[in-house]
Amino acid sequence: MSLFYENELKALKKSGRYRxxxxxxxxLKDFASNDYxxxxxxxxxxxxxxxxxxxxxxxxxxxxxLVNGYHQIHKDFEDALCSANSFExxxxxGSGFNANIALIESLVRKGDVLFMDELYHASGVLATNxxxxxVTFFKHNDMEELSLLLKNSPxxxxxxxxxGIYSMDGDLCxxxxxxxxxxxxxxxxxxxxxxxxxxxxxxxxxxxxxxxxPKPNHIKMGTLxxxxxxxxxxxxxxxxxxxxxxxxxxxxxxxxxxxxxxxxLAHKSLEYILDNRAELSxxxxxxxxxxxxxLGISIAGLIVPIPIGDNKxxxxxxxxxxxxxxxxxxxxxxxxxxxxxxxxxxxxxSGDELRALCQNxxxxxx
Numbered sequence: 019m020s021l022f023y024e025n026e027l028k029a030l031k032k033s034g035r036y037r038x039x040x041x042x043x044x045x046l047k048d049f050a051s052n053d054y055x056x057x058x059x060x061x062x063x064x065x066x067x068x069x070x071x072x073x074x075x076x077x078x079x080x081x082x083x084l085v086n087g088y089h090q091i092h093k094d095f096e097d098a099l100c101s102a103n104s105f106e107x108x109x110x111x112g113s114g115f116n117a118n119i120a121l122i123e124s125l126v127r128k129g130d131v132l133f134m135d136e137l138y139h140a141s142g143v144l145a146t147n148x149x150x151x152x153v154t155f156f157k158h159n160d161m162e163e164l165s166l167l168l169k170n171s172p173x174x175x176x177x178x179x180x181x182g183i184y185s186m187d188g189d190l191c192x193x194x195x196x197x198x199x200x201x202x203x204x205x206x207x208x209x210x211x212x213x214x215x216x217x218x219x220x221x222x223x224x225x226x227x228x229x230x231x232p233k234p235n236h237i238k239m240g241t242l243x244x245x246x247x248x249x250x251x252x253x254x255x256x257x258x259x260x261x262x263x264x265x266x267x268x269x270x271x272x273x274x275x276x277x278x279x280x281x282x283l284a285h286k287s288l289e290y291i292l293d294n295r296a297e298l299s300x301x302x303x304x305x306x307x308x309x310x311x312x313l314g315i316s317i318a319g320l321i322v323p324i325p326i327g328d329n330k331x332x333x334x335x336x337x338x339x340x341x342x343x344x345x346x347x348x349x350x351x352x353x354x355x356x357x358x359x360x361x362x363x364x365x366x367x368s369g370d371e372l373r374a375l376c377q378n379x380x381x382x383x384x
Contacts, residue, residue, distance in 0.1 A: 105232050114211045118139060186358065214238075305372055332348040
């Protein structure tokens with residue numbers, strides 16, 4: 019039998035970019051996953067979700083939202099998200115990856131230009147290739163360049179895409195992006211996958227952090243598989259834009275709607291976050307202080323990127339930490355330009371465990 023991609027796999031192995039799946043080891047202290055608040059371990063949220071689901075006459079969504087798959091469970095969660103984030107309308111869907119494809123593939127039409135931060139998530143970059151989207155990438159967080167591009171653009175519509183907290187660098191988008199897009203009457207997409215549930219007085223993300231009241235040109239996307247400890251995603255926007263997405267966005271129109279379990283679990287998590295925002299915020303601050311004390315790194319959220327620069331070395335560090343009981347991310351190209359250890363200072367592990375990890379990391383790097 020032909021091994022059609024043998025040479026490609028050999029090249030990946032030689033460059034240190036070869037990847038494998040590893041079954042989770044429950045005995046390792048988890049500082050690798052995006053379960054920022056540790057809600058994946060809150061059994062009471064799971065039990066509350068199962069109690070509600072057990073009383074229903076159906077346990078799966080069964081169809082697309084536009085056929086027969088839009089349940090009251092979906093609507094209730096969308097309404098709760100809108101209330102918590104001060105948006106007019108929302109829609110839930112299968113994943114953050116699908117949400118980015120839905121937004122970019124449907125919003126950027128002929129005559130429009132998309133201005134995307136060069137470090138935007140791969141799902142958004144992929145979406146720009148689906149319909150030959152007219153896209154211009156601007157330097158990461160460079161608001162001067164973005165402002166100039168918008169000012170000189172002849173586009174019918176300008177759409178800007180940024181992340182609230184960037185998934186690998188862990189830094190925030192500048193507050194100025196809102197002002198720039200408002201002044202240029204540009205649509206602004208903010209991917210809050212890594213900021214929703216982590217920053218802001220109510221832990222709702224960068225809109226909350228910066229005190230931004232949503233405007234008709236603002237779109238907020240968030241995932242449910244990270245801080246919310248569930249699975250799926252949501253898009254919040256004006257009624258006008260959500261109405262358009264429901265009619266044109268293929269991941270909404272053609273995909274089976276989000277599972278009832280995941281929707282219910284995320285709703286319970288949202289309620290938990292809002293009810294415990296003060297305690298959760300304090301726990302986040304404590305972990306940020308530990309990281310700064312032990313590693314000298316200031317972080318905006320809970321992502322700690324540690325430059326290594328060598329694909330093989332980053333795997334060696336990851337494996338050494340695993341031997342002493344810790345799981346961290348070893349991120350290589352093409353996900354990042356240069357290899358990093360990606361440490362998540364998540365609330366699912368104690369502050370003492372985080373401190374021990376940081377101290378072990380310092381020893382290994384030396």
